[in-house]
Amino acid sequence: MAQRIGIDVGGTNVKIALVSDKGKIIYSNSIPTRAEMGYEYTINSMKDAIRDLLKETKMKASDIEGIGFGFPGQIDCKKGVVRLAPNIPGWVNVPIASIMEKEFGIPTRVDNDVRTAALGELNYGAGVGCENLVCITVGTGIGSGLVINGKLVRGADNAAGEIGHIKLNMQGGPLCGCGDRGCLEAYASGPSIVAMAEEYIRGGKSTKFREMANGNPITPYIVCEAAKAGDPVAQRIFNIMGEYIGIGMASVVNLLNPERIIVGGGVADAGDLLLNPLKETLHKRAMKIAGSAVEVVPAQLGNTAGVIGASLLIES
Numbered sequence: 001m002a003q004r005i006g007i008d009v010g011g012t013n014v015k016i017a018l019v020s021d022k023g024k025i026i027y028s029n030s031i032p033t034r035a036e037m038g039y040e041y042t043i044n045s046m047k048d049a050i051r052d053l054l055k056e057t058k059m060k061a062s063d064i065e066g067i068g069f070g071f072p073g074q075i076d077c078k079k080g081v082v083r084l085a086p087n088i089p090g091w092v093n094v095p096i097a098s099i100m101e102k103e104f105g106i107p108t109r110v111d112n113d114v115r116t117a118a119l120g121e122l123n124y125g126a127g128v129g130c131e132n133l134v135c136i137t138v139g140t141g142i143g144s145g146l147v148i149n150g151k152l153v154r155g156a157d158n159a160a161g162e163i164g165h166i167k168l169n170m171q172g173g174p175l176c177g178c179g180d181r182g183c184l185e186a187y188a189s190g191p192s193i194v195a196m197a198e199e200y201i202r203g204g205k206s207t208k209f210r211e212m213a214n215g216n217p218i219t220p221y222i223v224c225e226a227a228k229a230g231d232p233v234a235q236r237i238f239n240i241m242g243e244y245i246g247i248g249m250a251s252v253v254n255l256l257n258p259e260r261i262i263v264g265g266g267v268a269d270a271g272d273l274l275l276n277p278l279k280e281t282l283h284k285r286a287m288k289i290a291g292s293a294v295e296v297v298p299a300q301l302g303n304t305a306g307v308i309g310a311s312l313l314i315e316s
């Protein structure tokens, strides 16, 4: 049975797994990223973690078909280089694939982490059976992995899928992390939930999340818990988030005509609080044929989508 290693690199932790060719996780481990120590430190910890994996599963490097990395940032997939990872300082033009191939002699691939999550969901999660799907991750920003005709879409320079930067406002709007204004993720993501909640508090609105935060900074999680506990202001915030994302997705659906939109990421843990207004707006605003063909579903693999998807890079 062919087995591969999938590695999901995040700003805080690196998840490492041995994954079977049926998408089953046979072994998994997590190590701290410690980006502040420099990228060489993280690379050495990852090498140690791969050696531990081989030792503990009693496998030799020659038994492993491939290693795949999912990285939060801009990747050159052809060369296997991490160009820039904004949340992991120090990772600029790091040739991670050749470094690992030299160390272990195992073919290694790298891609963006939202794309690896899409690959995981497509093969073993909420996207099974789909030919055309959009897998969005709503968290600090909004990213996506696109699958068209069963294949991941990377674009001319590996930059496809930036759904968070669909423009919703021609006149300006809130400033986005990309430097432009009026992008979808500047209206609807974790930080905008917090900004909206703080605005309600400043306006003197009495809310459950204000009590729940108890003087501590408001987080999307607190607003979500307040909404689940029936707080109307918190529910309104998620409604507005869902509407914005629904409007953005209407454009995506008109453009690509996918069968399914899979919604994952930290903010998506709010479930129907986010998905119901999203679906309603999408179906109201998308064109009829494409709008009727699409189904909006929650992601299924949770935080294992990254390692499972990364393990599949070797064949995609």
Ligand SMILES: [Zn+2]
Pocket: 164, 165, 176, 177, 178, 179, 180, 183
């Ligand atoms: Zn933007």
